[in-house]
Amino acid sequence: MTDEARIALLIDADNCPAAKIEVILDELAKYGVTNVRRAYGNWKSSGLKSWEEVLHEYAIQPIQQFAYTKGKNATDSAMIIDAMDLLYTQKLDGFGIASSDSDFTPLVMRIRANGLKVYGFGEKKTPMPFVNACSRFLYLETLGEPARTEEGAAAAGVQKKSAKELKGDTRLVTLLRNAVEACLEDDGWASLSALGSHISNQASFDPRNYGYKKLGDLIEATGLFESERRGSHLFLRDKRSTRKNSD
Structure with a gap:
């Protein structure tokens, strides 16, 4: 029996809805065990309240990153530094990157150059360079409970293309x-x-x-x-x- 693939999930909490964490983890479970789970953001911000409520339930480690400058560059940089550290110090087979930010495109390309898989998760606004850089990218709108009506499907953006x-x-x-x-x-x-x-x-x-x-x-x-x-x-x-x- 072969060992399960080891995956690290890094979440840009500023740029990913907390309501989708369960389906993200369910998806990653198809490829291996997600033994590293970290969410990055300024946890003093009221905007991350929804994430605070699910951290313990899904064993996600919050990584505090103060906003030293306007924008989310500090959070992105912290994720990138941690990802590179994990890449070289842990025996991993893949990464999950949950964000809709194209700033992670070079990181994804670097990880894949080392032979690891990268599973991306983001909203439909995610820029194509990031989408295309991943081994597999899933739009968060397509994950979760199927819509029960055509109206609901259209609202969720998951209707079948003709x-x-x-x-x-x-x-x-x-x-x-x-x-x-x-x-x-x-x-x-x-x-x-x-x-x-x-x-x-x-x-x-x-x-x-x-x-x-x-x-x-x-x-x-x-x-x-x-x-x-x-x-x-x-x-x-x-x-x-x-x-x-x-x-």
């Missing part, structure tokens, strides 16, 4: 098509499992950010690929290749 919207996302279409092409087997089909591994090695990606629970559901929803089930396995191929073969 085929038209998916096809209009150039980055997504290019990512999926290139991954399918890279994973083609001799018969011209790519297995979903190989596709998922290829994408996770290449980019920060999660189908839940598009409103789909599984990668296969998202791919089929685009309407760009043919699918074929072989037992419990799903295989895919680009519809463009079918048209080319028929010409």
